[in-house]
Amino acid sequence: MSLRSTDRQWGSVAKFFHWIMALAVLVNGVWGLLMTDMTPSMSKISVYAWHKSIGLTVLALFALRLVWRAFDRRPKDEPGPRWQQVAAHAVHGVLYLMIVALPLTGWWFNSLRGFPLQYFKLFNLPAIAGKNEELAHLAHEAHELLFWALLLVLVAHVGAALKHHVFDNDNVLRRMLPFGRPRN
Amino acid sequence: MTRLALLLCALALPGLASAADYTVQSAGSTLAFHGNFQGSGFDGHFEKFDAAIAYDAAHLEASKFDVTVDLASARTGDNDRDTALPGSDFFDVAQFPKAHFVTTAFHRNGNTVTADGNLTLHGVTKPVSLTVDFKPTTAGATLDVKGALKRLEFGVGGGDYADTSVIADEVIVTAHLNLIAK
Numbered sequence: 487m488s489l490r491s492t493d494r495q496w497g498s499v500a501k502f503f504h505w506i507m508a509l510a511v512l513v514n515g516v517w518g519l520l521m522t523d524m525t526p527s528m529s530k531i532s533v534y535a536w537h538k539s540i541g542l543t544v545l546a547l548f549a550l551r552l553v554w555r556a557f558d559r560r561p562k563d564e565p566g567p568r569w570q571q572v573a574a575h576a577v578h579g580v581l582y583l584m585i586v587a588l589p590l591t592g593w594w595f596n597s598l599r600g601f602p603l604q605y606f607k608l609f610n611l612p613a614i615a616g617k618n619e620e621l622a623h624l625a626h627e628a629h630e631l632l633f634w635a636l637l638l639v640l641v642a643h644v645g646a647a648l649k650h651h652v653f654d655n656d657n658v659l660r661r662m663l664p665f666g667r668p669r670n
Numbered sequence: 671m672t673r674l675a676l677l678l679c680a681l682a683l684p685g686l687a688s689a690a691d692y693t694v695q696s697a698g699s700t701l702a703f704h705g706n707f708q709g710s711g712f713d714g715h716f717e718k719f720d721a722a723i724a725y726d727a728a729h730l731e732a733s734k735f736d737v738t739v740d741l742a743s744a745r746t747g748d749n750d751r752d753t754a755l756p757g758s759d760f761f762d763v764a765q766f767p768k769a770h771f772v773t774t775a776f777h778r779n780g781n782t783v784t785a786d787g788n789l790t791l792h793g794v795t796k797p798v799s800l801t802v803d804f805k806p807t808t809a810g811a812t813l814d815v816k817g818a819l820k821r822l823e824f825g826v827g828g829g830d831y832a833d834t835s836v837i838a839d840e841v842i843v844t845a846h847l848n849l850i851a852k
Contacts, residue, residue, distance in 0.1 A: 526754065528830030535708065535836075600748060602710030607835055610709040 491558050494668045495661035500558060503551040504662060507544060511585060514540045515633040538596065539606045545589040548582075564650070564658050577643050584636045591629040598622035689726035689733045692810055692849035699847045701739065705821075706838035707751075714746035714755075723813060723849055725804055727783070730776035735785060735800075735815075737845075739769040760827050766792050776802070785815065791824040800843075810850040817843050 491497040496504070518537050524530040563571045596603050597613035599622045604610050615621075650658035657668040702715040718740035725733045741761040746752055756763040773787040774797075783802040788795050800817040820839045821827055827837055 526750065528833060528836070531708075531836060602708035604708040604710070607709070 491561055493559070493562050494657070495561055495666075497558065499554055501662060501664055503547060503554065505664060507547055507551070507585065510540055510544050510547070511588065511636070514544070515588075515636070518633065519630070535604065535607075538592065538603060541589040541592050542603075542605055542611070544585065545593075548585055561661055564656050564661075566654075566656075570646075573642075574646060577639060577646070580639050581636070581643060584632060584639065588629070588632050588636065591625055591632060595622055595625035595629050598625050689724040689729055691852040692723040692725065692813075693852055694721045694723065695810075695848040695850050697848065699845075701737075701845045702843070703744075704842040704844070706840075708836060712746055712748070712751070714744055714751075716740065717743035717745060719743075721845075721847060723847065725802075725811070725813070727804060730778060730783065733773070733776050733785075735771065735773045735787065737771045739771075741767060741769055741791075759829065759831055762792060771798065789819065789824075791819075792826050794824045796823050798843075810848070813845070813847040813849055815845045819843060 489497050489499050491500050514537055517533070517540075521530065521533045521537060524533065563574075593603065593611075593614055597615040598618045600613070600617040602610060603613070647659040647662075650656050651660065660666040661668050700715055701719045701721075702713060704711060704713050706712070716739050720738045722734075722736040725735075742756045742763045744752065744755045744761070746755070755761055758764065769789065769791040771787050771789045773785045775786045777784045777786070783804070785800045785802050787798060787800070789798040796819070798817050798819050800815040803814040805812045805814075818840055821837075821841050822832055822834070822839050831837060
């Protein structure tokens with residue numbers, strides 16, 4: 487398996503970005519939904535700090551992924567109905583937007599609340615908005631709703647991948663699996 | 671007799687040298703602190719405090735600061751923090767409602783005056799030194815002091831909150847007082 491993608495399958499760099507970001511977004515999302523119920527404590531502060539750091543990592547990975555995508559080639563669409571190919575690309579586009587919007591709304595919310603933003607206790611990032619408690623409420627709603635919306639879109643994304651793998655028995659999922667090889 | 675009385679007064683005066691007493695004008699006077707949380711500094715202040723100030727630059731030995739701070743009046747502009755500070759994890763105002771600072775000695779080093787004193791906070795008394803900048807004005811004076819203390823020496827934010835990688839140990843305390851001569 488090469489670093490770069492080929493006509494038939496994704497390269498290891500594209501696979502790395504795909505799976506590490508999938509894991510980070512899901513874990514951080516569930517983590518985020520649970521952490522708001524914690525009673526104020528040092529543990530809560532630490533859990534929030536991790537959530538923010540993981541979110542910022544997702545944002546950084548996304549930027550690197552875009553750069554890589556610009557240089558990498560892309561496997562050709564697997565044979566199938568045109569509408570499915572269009573739908574698949576549309577879903578990918580929406581997922582990309584959500585992956586950026588999730589950390590950015592988090593950052594926005596954090597700024598509106600006037601909280602510090604520290605990356606794994608290494609360095610601090612600036613606020614991207616002035617303190618505003620009313621708007622913070624809205625930003626929090628947006629941040630949380632985005633994750634629920636992402637889960638909905640994921641149903642389509644994962645559902646389609648599994649449908650291709652299980653029922654169509656084609657290479658759509660296989661070419662993105664960590665150790666998968668496309669069949670001829 | 672008058673001559674004798676004047677003479678006695680003249681002789682007695684230097685020995686009776688007492689620093690001028692001042693009252694703090696609450697308008698424009700602040701008692702503030704600066705801490706660091708998650709790598710980011712934050713400012714707070716105490717809305718309620720009393721300060722008895724006696725100061726004479728020429729007679730530092732007769733000068734004295736005596737300050738009592740209502741710890742429940744700490745405000746930092748953040749609701750969560752302002753709720754946490756009076757609680758049992760930090761100031762524990764239910765047990766220790768006030769902090770008290772009283773000077774023990776003043777020193778002059780060149781143009782800098784330092785006030786040594788004892789701070790009682792959270793049931794612990796430790797020495798704390800302040801730099802003193804005293805400027806006479808027409809009605810009285812302005813007094814600016816600055817000092818640093820380590821919160822953990824006073825047991826403020828113990829247990830899990832003792833983690834200085836999240837909440838810095840050092841807290842800078844400053845005060846700006848508008849003084850009116852008594």
